[in-house]
Amino acid sequence: MSDTKRPPGTFPGVTLADVARAAGVGESTASRVLRNRGSVSERSRAKVEAAAERLAYLPNRLAGNLASTGSNLVGIVIPSLANVVFPDFLSGVNQVLEANGHQSVIAVSEYSPRREEALIASLLAWRPAGLILVGLDHTEGAKARLRASGTRLVEAYDTDGVGLDRIVGFSNRNAGAMAARHLVTRGYTRIGYVGHSIHGDIRAVKRFEGFRAALAETELDVVAREIGTGTSSVEAGREGLARLLAQGTEVDACYFSNDDMALGGYFHCLSRGIEVPNQLALFGHNGLEMARHAPQPLTSIRTPRAKMGEVAARMVLGQEQGRMIDLGFELLEGGTT
Amino acid sequence: MSDTKRPPGTFPGVTLADVARAAGVGESTASRVLRNRGSVSERSRAKVEAAAERLAYLPNRLAGNLASTGSNLVGIVIPSLANVVFPDFLSGVNQVLEANGHQSVIAVSEYSPRREEALIASLLAWRPAGLILVGLDHTEGAKARLRASGTRLVEAYDTDGVGLDRIVGFSNRNAGAMAARHLVTRGYTRIGYVGHSIHGDIRAVKRFEGFRAALAETELDVVAREIGTGTSSVEAGREGLARLLAQGTEVDACYFSNDDMALGGYFHCLSRGIEVPNQLALFGHNGLEMARHAPQPLTSIRTPRAKMGEVAARMVLGQEQGRMIDLGFELLEGGTT
DNA sequence: TCATCATTTGGCAGCGCTGCCAAAATTTGG
DNA sequence: CCAAATTTTGGCAGCGCTGCCAAATGATGA
Structure with missing residues (x-):
């Protein structure tokens, strides 16, 4: 497509340039149409959309995010998937992130702070829009990296202590x-x-x-x-x-x-x-x-697990005011006391 | 760092070039050291590692993956996080992926094939190393995209039907x-x-x-x-x-x-x-x-949920032979029959 | 009609890294 | 000691996209 002679094993891959050429417009115009950004004439918009459709164009977010320095990924580190409470939390996070066009990269620390540190480094390498962690306790190394990265950070599930950036949870x-x-x-x-x-x-x-x-x-x-x-x-x-x-x-x-x-x-x-x-x-x-x-x-x-996830996601997206939000909890008087 | 005059709001960001300069070697050498690829002299290795450490260098995977065309991300679409069985499955997947230096991007379809189609497109935009889906039933649009992308695909949880690529599960x-x-x-x-x-x-x-x-x-x-x-x-x-x-x-x-x-x-x-x-x-x-x-x-x-996750991950990494692996299941004779 | 302003457009330089290649340094053997 | 084989190295062109800027186009009013 974008190149006639191309290594045989490689999949063609339609690029933005291909779409632009097919639509008879410039690359920037095609880019503007496909991202709904900047002003574009109806004529151009229609041509680009048709071309993209026809060529089954699939944008490459790797390139897009690199060029615009910053990704729409949000990194999440949870202690475990075996404990039901974390999927509940993730559920809330995911819902808000998806609604805002973000995607979650999930890592599991198995309750090990050292693993968590490694995972944080690994996630930061994606230049995520933000990071969501569980709890306030992290290794010194992890804290240093987090501070240095300047990435927006939310610590969830615990309000008993001091956090690094934003906190949502309960005591x-x-x-x-x-x-x-x-x-x-x-x-x-x-x-x-x-x-x-x-x-x-x-x-x-x-x-x-x-x-x-x-x-x-x-x-x-x-x-x-x-x-x-x-x-x-x-x-x-x-x-x-x-x-x-x-x-x-x-x-x-x-x-x-x-x-x-x-x-x-x-x-x-x-x-x-x-x-x-x-x-x-x-x-x-x-x-x-x-x-x-x-x-x-x-x-x-x-405990407000899903809610906490939603708030954490909104915080990481900068849609929430406070630095610390305590969601509290509720006594469920059952029949066993 | 890499540039003296830089927009005030932007975080510096140490680049590979900075590390190379600090270590007094070329970019390629620094790259080789940090990826353990190709041959490098002990001297260079030590210098680069010291420089990276000193500058707290954090590689940018966006750039790395773009340049090498192909990422170490694996996309996963599950129907729900509320149902315990999927976290169990994810747990298995995650374990194998992490052990192999891969990362999982997780999306939740809420049992909606249309949502699944959108999520698949979204995940493919990351040029993932592979995709793991649950079940064999997808929209025609999704199937077309998947086929066109050429991405390695694993469908889990169901062996009653025909799949697109690899299958692991039970009947x-x-x-x-x-x-x-x-x-x-x-x-x-x-x-x-x-x-x-x-x-x-x-x-x-x-x-x-x-x-x-x-x-x-x-x-x-x-x-x-x-x-x-x-x-x-x-x-x-x-x-x-x-x-x-x-x-x-x-x-x-x-x-x-x-x-x-x-x-x-x-x-x-x-x-x-x-x-x-x-x-x-x-x-x-x-x-x-x-x-x-x-x-x-x-x-x-x-049902072998975690095992299924592990096998799915191995399949997606190309470490598993067959195209279809039936893991079976086991009758648990309890006291209620 | 033409100058003036707003809108739309395309070219092109990067984003930070990897892959390729040729050059430099090192080792080997005669 | 030197030529040949081997190892190590650095330069640089991309990967596919976005952001910036200047140019082109269209709309407006005198």
Whole structure:
């Protein structure tokens, strides 16, 4: 197309120049038409559009973005895809980005700050319009790169600490505290905790800290705890509660690091005939759909995951004012407390 | 850096030329060092690496890929992020891609073929190394573009039909058939079906078709069915089963389009004191973790989601031989049948 | 009618990198 | 020691597009 003699293996590839030639206009005019930018006569517009259609022209964003220095990509680093909450978040991000003609490059850190640092560097190489990260904790190297790059940055999911640029999320500490106060108000005093491996899930740790701090307000503390070694899951919750109860300490309520874990705990109670909430109350976190529709809806805290994604995306696109937006959370009073 | 007078608002940006100059070598040599390609003397290598480090050089992949015609991006279009199965799949894809120095650009079609077509065009504009799609059903326009682009393509999740290039997945028809045979073998004869909206979820439809075809082998058919209007969820399953039973038709087993739906059904039975499986047997699909750890593990079919992602990624990178790989599935005999 | 102003247009220099090629430096062997 | 073979190196033309600028065209009013 754009060249008659061309290496045999290479796919032709219609270029903007081809379209311009076919339409009988200059390259710039063709470019203006295809991007709806600048003023173009109806005549030219029609000719270019027809030519582009006829040649099945596919713009090359690599070239376009390079020339205009800046891409319409947004880099996103999440800790995991296995945990339902992050897809929910991504969903929100994606919706807003797509509506604004942006595209998301997604990377998964597996809760490893070192991996995150490498991924950030890798994403910055695309000269993205912005970056969205989860949490406020990053390696020093990552922070340095981010600052140096000058890329717009949004940190989501955590407002307990200082961020690098923009922040959207909620206070995990306060979420934990709300759980504690709810249990205290309901009269529970012998409270246990079942969590998943803390390895990297700093926000779960913050919740637990907030939980204990709030208990301490009424001179209480967790009487037993059981921390799994793996990631959060129904199975881990089920086994965690089993182990907690096997410790022998008397417990009248249990706080879980997560709804999956709590649902596992609930399943354990069903299996063993433990009456919920009379013998044992259960409290989760996240307000997952599946847990809300159990025979006894799980008492939990609903976190604004999709909303957070939407706001994060809008922030990264510069459509949101504040530097820090706390979206809060909501107590879901279920039947398990 | 690379230019003394530079528009004030623009971020400097260290270029390869800057690194080369600082290291006292030519651009090509610097490029070779930073890409580990071609032969370079130890001396030059050290100088370039030091300079890159000192200047905090960040390569520009936009330029790199444009120059070398071809990117290390892989485009992925999935129907939804809300359904747990796709993150599982993505997880597998991502793992392999990252290990091979590739990056994934993810787009979500929301089960709309028209959206999928637009997203495909958008992804192709990045001149990706390859594309991964879910399912075999695409608009004619999308197929034409894909064929014309010559991009390597992998279609995942479905082997019931003809694909455009490479395929990895399993037969949804056969999965449905296996479910039916299992129920028949166990002696159930009055079988109902609770599904979610078919709008776009062609694979769920294929399963149901396979299910009915297998029932027909023993002169049976579904005696009642209830199809929700929304997406698959625990709530939809719970309400679906409630409606199915309210129809009045006597039913001794129920097949669900999905594990979420089936878990919802199970919750309904627990709430209403319906004995499972004596009064009603339940059969799901996907083998989700949460359903396997219910008091009575759900009978289901485990699908190789992460594995499928890994194979899809390997196929797209050209590391896998066959054009079509059927990964099969596995019957999970739980306590609900 | 022609000068004046607004609109539309095309040429061309880059964006930062890679690939090619010829030149320079180094090694080898007679 | 020198010629030949090998390794290493740098210059420079693109990759396909956008942004800038000056030129061409069209519209307006005296």
